Amino acid sequence: MSNSPTTEVATAVDAATNPSADDVILECRNLSVSFEMDRGTSRVLHDVDIDIRRGEILGIVGESGSGKSMFASALLNAVVEPGRTDGTVTYHSPDDESVDVLELEKGPLRTLRWEEISMVFQGAMSSFNPTMDFREHFVETLEAHDYDVAAGLERAKELLADLYLDSDRVLDSYPHELSGGMKQRVLIALSLVLEPEVLVMDEPTAALDLLMQRSIISLLSELRDKYDLTMVFITHDLPLVTKLADRIGVLYAFEFAEVGDTTEMVRDPKHPYTRALLNATPNLDAPLSEMRPIAGAAPDPVAVPAGCPYHERCPMATPECEDVKPPMESVTKTHEVACHHWLDIDDEIPLSTGVER
Structure with a gap:
């Protein structure tokens, strides 16, 4: 069988050394986000438990409306009102101090958001003041956190160079003068x-x-290695994130359906939804007739079904799936899935992506 792009990714991940599972930098427990609406409580993240390891790149994947952006905002306690965030997000700093991000007052939280955990939001253009050049943006950020401006600008130049940008030109440019x-x-x-x-x-x-x-995926990998970063990369594009992530978490209906080592998730996913995502992805090695769109629609956040949240769209669903919520079970030491019937999935939903297994 010829290698697909995804197979090449899996091979590359095989050769990488994954961060230690024991060195956790962010620990989420029962993390939930909800909004009160006229028609009821809108649950946009529900009882999420996950550990993010120091030095890893964790990819978070799911359809639009699956809870990805809410997960990102909850990590920084940045959910806007009237949203409510519950549970815990424990940050373990390099000096062995641990804090619950959700319990921080405004001052310490503001410091943590830039100096310990930083975020890149969707849409670069809307993130910049069009009346300020980029040098002013960097200076403003450095001054707001009482950083040495001269040293900070030197770091900015190094970072821009690492990202293959002409730092002097960029710093003197305005947002409208650069490409997306x-x-x-x-x-x-x-x-x-x-x-x-x-x-x-x-x-x-x-x-x-x-x-x-x-290009940016490649640059992010280089930045992780040079600056010992931990990254959480959120996307709807499963093939894209396999080129970057050490592990992948698949969100469905505001909670994790499957979490695992990228290689295992690509070669042998165990949740019907993960397989549906892969089988719906265009692939040169698979005939067009084998591609399968995902039937149905994601659940309403005000009316998530009982039992397994995927059962209304799942070809493997049984009465048990309708009534009993599946627990997260270990497939291997580096792979977990929430599905009652994952042991039967190879026979019931074969992969049609041409990925080597």
């Missing part, structure tokens, strides 16, 4: 100028063309 891909790279540099430990990225490549997406 260049602005996205400047935004990444700005998010790293205060030397955070964790970088959270919410759909950072969504508005870019395919070549620029691949």
Whole structure:
């Protein structure tokens, strides 16, 4: 069988050394986000438990409306009112101090958001003040956190150079003078100028063309290695994130359906939804007739079905799935899935992506 792009990714991940499972930098327990609405409580993230390991790149994947952006915002306690965030997000700093991000007062929280955990939001253009050049953006950020401006600008120049940008030209430019891909790279540099430990990225490549997406993915991998970063990369694009992530978490209906090592998730996913995502992905090695769109629609956040939240769309659903919520079970030491029937999935939903297994 000829190798697909996804197979090449899996091989590359095989050769990588994954961060230690024991060294956790962010620990989420029962993390939930909800909004009160006239027609009821809108649950947009529900009882999420996950550990993010120091030095890893964790990819978070799911359809639009699955809870990805809410997960990103909850990590930084940045859910806007009237949203309510419950549970715990424990940050373990390099000096062995631990804090619950959700319990921080405004001052310490503001410091943590840039200096320890930084975020790249969707849409680079809307993140910049069009009346300020980029040098002013960097200076403003450095001054707001009482950083040495001269030293900070030198770091900014190094970061811009790492992202293959002409730092002098960029710093003297205004947002409208750069392309979308260049602005996205400047935004990444700005998010790293205060030397955070964790970088959270919410759909950072969504508005870019395919070549620029691949370029930024490659640059992010280099930045992780050079600056010992931990990254959380959020996207709807499963094939894209397999080129970057050490592990992948698949969100469905505001909670994790499957979490695992990228290689295992690509070669042998155990949740019907993950398989549906892969089988719906265009692939040169699979006949067009074998591609299968995902039937149905994601559940209403006000009326998530009982039992397994995927059962209304799942070809393997049984009465048990309708009534009993499946627990997260271990497939291997590095792979977990929430499905009653994962042991039967190879026979029931074969992969049609041409991925070597």
